[in-house]
Amino acid sequence: MRIARLVRADSSAEIAPHLYSVLTQLEHQPRTATQLADRDRVSGPAMTRTINALQRLDYVSRSADPDDGRHVIVSLTPEGAKTLRRVKRNRDAWMASRLEKLSDQELTVLAEAARILHKIQEE
């Protein structure tokens, strides 16, 4: 948890956590406002505000769903995708600069631990 806090503090300088969270949700496909709200465990109005903020930054765009007029489809813009890649790169760089000081054996332990934690998390 301490490591998570350090990485978050480091990358929060660029974009607020709740904005970043939505960008990562949109990385591979567009989603509706309700899908985004549910996955972030946030209310509908809160997600409306967050989407507004991201739209003002030109990181996401809204479009209509041809199959269901009630839906608002939120997609990443090229600018949003670029920002997402940059923030991810910063997080990776933080970790990479520390990992390069470790031995191969220590790296193996961390990789194995990540696998175990992944298993724990899925239960």
Next chain:
Amino acid sequence: MRIARLVRADSSAEIAPHLYSVLTQLEHQPRTATQLADRDRVSGPAMTRTINALQRLDYVSRSADPDDGRHVIVSLTPEGAKTLRRVKRNRDAWMASRLEKLSDQELTVLAEAARILHKIQEE
């Protein structure tokens, strides 16, 4: 980071993160308002509000510093100490219920990983 998020979401039901953070700072000794603000990287006024909230809950108390009249010394009350122990126990319980399903070898890997991450964090 996913694990940290899960544990935090779980225990945030009981007490807000910024309140919990101050309680943990006071676990072993009292601190001044500025010390608390600096360690949480938060402004003075924000910390004043947080201390007010904790005081209303009877989790901390303010007292004067005999050596320096400008200081306000913040200490954990018995009620605050009790709450801190309970929240910690909940966090531990969340993790313990998952760890007990792991093999001895997997537990050893996690312990070793914790040691490595601790080393990374101190740099």
Next chain:
DNA sequence: TATTGTTATACTCTATAACTATA
């Protein structure tokens, strides 16, 4: 009628600036 999304309203957190008291 139920669902999706937005607007209205209120609460809580945050910060900076201004103030009081003490060193």
Next chain:
DNA sequence: TATAGTTATAGAGTATAACAATA
């Protein structure tokens, strides 16, 4: 003068309730 803490004010996040549009 500088430091510790509080109060004043404003900005940004959250939630619930009420509403419009669509299914």
